[in-house]
Amino acid sequence: MISPEEIKETLSKAIPVTLVETQDLTGGGDHWQLIIVSPAFEGKALIEQHRLVNEALKEPLGDQRIHALSLKTFSPAQWDKLGS
């Protein structure tokens, strides 16, 4: 189990994030869906963006505090395009 605050803190230590939205998918605190916007994603394929996030969250993923992770990642440009 992990808190949304801890997810945000752990992520932002590893990569610059302009937006992190967390959704606890089961209410158990270990299945999360994250929406992340980061300039670090600029020009990277989705798989590389997801690798960055998995790497940043390696510890809570490794010790099973996060059991399942569903990711939606965007560079700021991709995110802006989505909103318009």
Place this chain on the structure above:
Amino acid sequence: MAEDVKSRIDENVKNNKIMVYMKGTPDFPQCGFSAHTVEILRSYGFPFASEDVLADPAVREGIKRYSNWPTIPQVYIDGKFVGGCDIVHELHERGDLEPMLKSAFEK
């Protein structure tokens, strides 16, 4: 990873414009994520090759090392690892998958 497994994966990935490592077969997928991935790919009508990792434990482990990615299914387009179910779904939703497939087949 054994050399023969690696070279078999290499060949499949390079010789097929779209290569899918999945659980089960496209007609009889054995996992919801594999099923969804195949469903998306089929919607575009491009031919794709697949291998059932459940049929070969060496490939099941080997493919994870090959891509340095822990889960199956795994989709390769034009020789490059694209992602699993989540990413294929997301690319499909964003409208980015079709141009990738098209450009692979135009080559």
